[in-house]
Amino acid sequence: NDECFWQNMTICDHVEYYINMGIDRMDAIKKAAKDRGIGKNAVYKEYVTKEEVVGWKFDVVWFMKENIHNGYPYLNFANIEVEDDLIDLSDGRTIKTYEDLTKMKLDGNYVIAANIDAGNNIWIPIGNDKNPFVGSLKAGKYTKNGEEKYYTISNLKTTAATMDEAVLAEIPYAGLFGVTSGAKSGKIEDITLVNPYFVNGAITGGIVASNGTEHYTGSTISNCKVLGGELRGTVGVGGIAGYNYGTISGGLVSDSTDEYENVTKLNITLYSTAIGDCGGIVGWNHENATVAGSRVQGSVNIVAKSGQGKSATVNVGGIAGNNGGSLDSVVVNEIKGIAINSLKGNIGGIAGNNTKTINKALVNKTEIYAPTDNDQVYAGGIVGKAIGETKIETVMVKNGSVTGYHAGGFAGIINYSKPNYNYTFSASNSRSYSIGANDPNTIYNCGVVEFTVKGKLSGGFAAIIDNGIVRDCYTQAKLSGVDSGSTKAGFAVDINLNGKHVGIVVRSYASVTFADGNGSNYAVTTKEIYKDPIFDINVESLKRNAGYCLDFVYNKDSGGTEPDTGNVIKDLWNNWFDAGKLDSASAGEMQGTSPKKFTDRNFSTSVWLFKDGGYPELISLNAFVASC
Numbered sequence: 118n119d120e121c122f123w124q125n126m127t128i129c130d131h132v133e134y135y136i137n138m139g140i141d142r143m144d145a146i147k148k149a150a151k152d153r154g155i156g157k158n159a160v161y162k163e164y165v166t167k168e169e170v171v172g173w174k175f176d177v178v179w180f181m182k183e184n185i186h187n188g189y190p191y192l193n194f195a196n197i198e199v200e201d202d203l204i205d206l207s208d209g210r211t212i213k214t215y216e217d218l219t220k221m222k223l224d225g226n227y228v229i230a231a232n233i234d235a236g237n238n239i240w241i242p243i244g245n246d247k248n249p250f251v252g253s254l255k256a257g258k259y260t261k262n263g264e265e266k267y268y269t270i271s272n273l274k275t276t277a278a279t280m281d282e283a284v285l286a287e288i289p290y291a292g293l294f295g296v297t298s299g300a301k302s303g304k305i306e307d308i309t310l311v312n313p314y315f316v317n318g319a320i321t322g323g324i325v326a327s328n329g330t331e332h333y334t335g336s337t338i339s340n341c342k343v344l345g346g347e348l349r350g351t352v353g354v355g356g357i358a359g360y361n362y363g364t365i366s367g368g369l370v371s372d373s374t375d376e377y378e379n380v381t382k383l384n385i386t387l388y389s390t391a392i393g394d395c396g397g398i399v400g401w402n403h404e405n406a407t408v409a410g411s412r413v414q415g416s417v418n419i420v421a422k423s424g425q426g427k428s429a430t431v432n433v434g435g436i437a438g439n440n441g442g443s444l445d446s447v448v449v450n451e452i453k454g455i456a457i458n459s460l461k462g463n464i465g466g467i468a469g470n471n472t473k474t475i476n477k478a479l480v481n482k483t484e485i486y487a488p489t490d491n492d493q494v495y496a497g498g499i500v501g502k503a504i505g506e507t508k509i510e511t512v513m514v515k516n517g518s519v520t521g522y523h524a525g526g527f528a529g530i531i532n533y534s535k536p537n538y539n540y541t542f543s544a545s546n547s548r549s550y551s552i553g554a555n556d557p558n559t560i561y562n563c564g565v566v567e568f569t570v571k572g573k574l575s576g577g578f579a580a581i582i583d584n585g586i587v588r589d590c591y592t593q594a595k596l597s598g599v600d601s602g603s604t605k606a607g608f609a610v611d612i613n614l615n616g617k618h619v620g621i622v623v624r625s626y627a628s629v630t631f632a633d634g635n636g637s638n639y640a641v642t643t644k645e646i647y648k649d650p651i652f653d654i655n656v657e658s659l660k661r662n663a664g665y666c667l668d669f670v671y672n673k674d675s676g677g678t679e680p681d682t683g684n685v686i687k688d689l690w691n692n693w694f695d696a697g698k699l700d701s702a703s704a705g706e707m708q709g710t711s712p713k714k715f716t717d718r719n720f721s722t723s724v725w726l727f728k729d730g731g732y733p734e735l736i737s738l739n740a741f742v743a744s745c
Contacts, residue, residue, distance in 0.1 A: 123152050128163045218270070225252045226302055229268045240273045242288070242295035246330050249298040256307040267307045274314035285388050285424060286351045290326035291318025292359070297325045299363055303336035311373050312346040312381055320359035320400070321350035323370070327360040328406075335363020335406065345373030345381035351424050353400030353438070354387050356413065361399040361406045361442070368411035370397050382416035387438070388424035389460065393431050394438030394469070395421050397449065401432075404473070406442035418454035421462065430493075431462035432469030432501070435480060440468040441505075446477045448745050456486040457521075461493035463501030463529065464521065466514055472505030478512040479745050487521035489573055489599045495529025496521025497579065498568055503531045507585070508559060511738050515566040524572030525579035525609070526565030526594040531620070532583035560585065562724070562735050565592040569632070573599055576609040576642075577629040582620030582664065583613045589724055590625045593732065595632050603636030604643060607671055612642045612664040620664035624720055628672035628707060628732055638677035640701070641666065668718035673701035707732055 123131045128149065135145035146164060150157040212218055213231040221227055221243055244250035256267040275291045290296055292315055297305065310323050320326045323343030329335025335358075343356045353359040356370030373381045387395035394400040397413030413419075413435055421431040421438075432438040433456070435449035449455075449466050456464070463469040464487045466480030480498055487496045495501040498514030501521075514526060523529040565578060574580045577592035596605040604610050607627035612620040631638045673679065679701060702714040710727050726734045 123149070128153075128160055132160065132164045221250075221252070221254070223248055223250050223252065224301060227252070227254050229254070229256045229270070229308070232268050232271070234271045235273045237277075238274075239277060240275050240293075242275065242290055242292050242326065244294050244296045244298075245290060246296050246327070249296040249300075249330075249333070250294050250336075251298045251301040251303055253302040253304040254306070254308060255304070256309065258307075267309055269309040269311050271311040272314070273310065276314075276317040278317065285317060285349065286319045287317040289319050290359075291315040291321040291348075291350070292323060292326040294325040296327045296330060297336040297338075297363075298329060299334050299336045303363075305336055305338045305341060307340045309342040309344065310346070311344050313343065314347050316347055316349040318350050318354075318359070319352045321348050321354040322356070322358035322360075322400070323348060324357050326358070327362075328358045328365070329360070329362025329403075331362070331403075333362075335361060337363060338365045338368070340367040341365075342369040342371070343383065344369075344371055345383050347384050347386075349384075349386045349388060350395075350400065351388050351390060351393065353394045354385055355396045355399040355401075355438070356383065356385055356417075357398050357411070359400045360403065361401070361408065362403045364407045364409070365398060365411060366407075366409045368398050368408070370411075370413045370417060372416035380416060382418065385417065385419045387421040387431060387433070389421055389429035389431050390424040390427045391429055393421065393429060394433075395419060395431065396434045396436055396438040396468070397452070397455075398436045398447070400437070401439040402437040402442045402444065404441045407445065408436060408443070408447060409445040410447070411436065412448040412450065413452060414448070414450040415452075417452050418456075419452070420454060420456045420458060421460055422458045423460060429460050429462075431457060431460050433457055433462065433464040434468040434500075435466045435483060435485075436478070437468045439470045440475065441472045443474045443476070444468065444478065445474075446741075447475075448478070449480045449483050451481065452483045454486075455483065457488065457494065459488060461491050462487070463495045465497045465500040465528070466517070466519070467499050467512070469501045471500045471503050471507055471509070473507065475499070475509045475512060477510075477741050479742055480512075480514040481516055481745075483514075483517040485517070485519040485521075489520060489522050489571070492522050492573070494522040495580070496523065496572070497525045497528035498565060498570075499527050499563070501529045503528050503560065503585070504533060507531075507533060509563065510561045511563070511741055513564045513566060513738055513742055514568050515564075516568065518569035518571065520571045522573045523580035524570050524574070525576045525581075526568050526570050526592050527560070527563055527590070528579045530581040530583060531560065531579050531585045531587070532581070532618070533585045559588055560590065561588045562738055563587075563590045564735055564738055565594050567593060567595070569595045569597065571597040571599065573603050574610045575603070575605045577607045577627050578625075579609045581611045581613065582609045582622070583611070583615075584618040584620065586621045586623065587625060588623045589735065590622075591733065591735070592627050592629060595630045596638075597632045598635030600635055604639070605631055605636060605677070606639040606643055607641045607675060607677060608666075608669075609642050610639075612644065612666070614664045622664070622666045622669055624668045624718070625666075626670040626672075626707070626715070626733065627675075628704070629675050631676050640673065640675060640677040640679045641669070641671050642680060668720070670700045670702055670707065670714050670718060672704055672707060674704045
């Protein structure tokens with residue numbers, strides 16, 4: 118029977134039969150597949166592997182598909198776009214079902230090739246601190262209605278408990294992955310989790326609970342999303358990772374929207390029993406770890422609560438609860454619920470507690486709340502507490518609010534707390550003052566715009582500047598108190614001078630609004646303050662009691678008690694040496710293309726933008742915000 122001529126042929130002989138008839142190789146493969154009633158990829162793989170590349174490690178190092186690279190072999194994970202009509206090889210590296218997902222090995226390299234719904238299955242996170250996931254996972258793409266999308270994983274859950282049962286810390290690590298490491302390939306790319314339900318971990322993260330540990334670095338996690346759902350932890354919890362020892366870039370944490378446009382919010386909740394960290398991207402960003410190009414937006418709640426009714430100290434932030442590494446080009450947008458409930462701790466729009474670097478950050482239309490009756494609470498539009506080796510540059514907070522006992526438009530407290538930070542002055546006046554210009558640990562190029570600050574102690578820029586340098590910054594905050602004992606100050610309630618601790622403000626300004634009659638109002642700060650450091654008498658009653666504001670301007674139309682040296686002898690002496698009161702200005706004098714109050718005080722036109730009808734702005738800061 119001519120129709121069965123091929124029955125005694127191998128697949129290779131079958132293909133060669135048609136090629137010898139003058140048929141193109143690809144067409145010969147298709148005809149052989151049709152004759153045998155099997156997939157053309159199976160024929161192709163058998164023919165090409167045996168005839169041309171015997172001994173190569175297919176499905177591990179190399180892939181072969183007839184309409185990629187003209188049929189020639191290509192490297193596994195060579196960033197080839199995955200299309201539905203190409204994925205029909207059961208090679209063990211392609212994930213199409215929930216069952217496939219559960220079979221991932223710790224050192225495997227995988228591509229997700231279909232939308233996966235976990236249904237009612239209970240997920241067991243991949244990897245732990247003894248045996249982390251060291252492989253790679255990447256989502257493939259498909260096209261729908263002309264739009265390119267990544268495949269998603271929906272409804273993963275690590276427990277069957279209902280929301281009301283509030284199961285906590287049943288497992289040490291809760292997430293898609295438990296623990297990951299970058300020891301080998303170590304890459305997780307383009308993964309989207311929709312409505313995950315991870316509520317029973319000590320450390321919890323959407324993509325991974327702990328990206329690395331103190332013993333090894335984490336993986337590289339790029340372009341991953343967590344949309345909607347419920348994440349809870351007792352020690353650390355974050356939208357992408359609970360703890361991060363590696364690199365996270367291009368992350369997005371937001372709500373989810375289904376095909377009927379129903380929105381599911383994302384709740385990120387820390388139930389702390391002692392000390393804990395909670396953040397929109399990461400709970401704790403460890404030393405040498407990085408979060409870059411990431412954002413948190415939409416219906417997301419980031420909240421710390423008491424676990425089991427116990428008192429605790431917590432750090433809560435829109436990006437990181439606790440940042441000991443680097444945060445770069447990050448955005449928190451329209452988040453209405455960053456909060457600490459009835460606990461002490463630090464809370465900020467970007468980071469609750471910060472000890473290292475934040476470069477380029479925006480907090481917009483975001484509400485931050487912490488208790489106003491606990492003096493161990495520090496709340497800020499950008500950071501709650503800036504300590505250690507803090508360096509923060511090019512950040513803005515605007516169009517939102519912060520509430521807390523110590524509350525500041527930028528920070529609750531600035532205190533580097535670094536040994537040997539004893540700033541001494543040799544300058545004859547502020548013109549030759551240079552400390553801070555090259556200091557590695559400064560706060561520079563930051564703005565507070567149309568932002569409401571409410572607290573027992575509320576400052577337009579910070580509640581307290583205990584030890585550190587603030588350069589080329591400004592605040593246009595709206596200040597509110599909580600009761601008659603409240604204190605509000607245009608720049609900071611306390612700019613400290615105490616032994617080796619000193620607060621220093623250079624080339625900055627305050628133009629604030631005092632929004633209510635609760636408590637006392639101060640135009641700049643509560644203590645006696647000077648614009649130059651040249652004079653101090655070594656007599657206790659005549660010693661200065663505050664840090665320094667050098668080349669500083671404040672809006673006298675805002676109201677509030679204006680700063681004064683507080684001593685007649687000092688007033689006379691300091692006036693002789695051009696070191697008396699700070700420069701005050703009316704609102705009109707602070708605006709325009711060349712306001713003398715600023716240009717006379719060394720505000721550089723390469724840093725500051727002066728314009729008609731507006732207060733000075735920072736050029737590079739405006740450029741970053743425009744790019745967001």
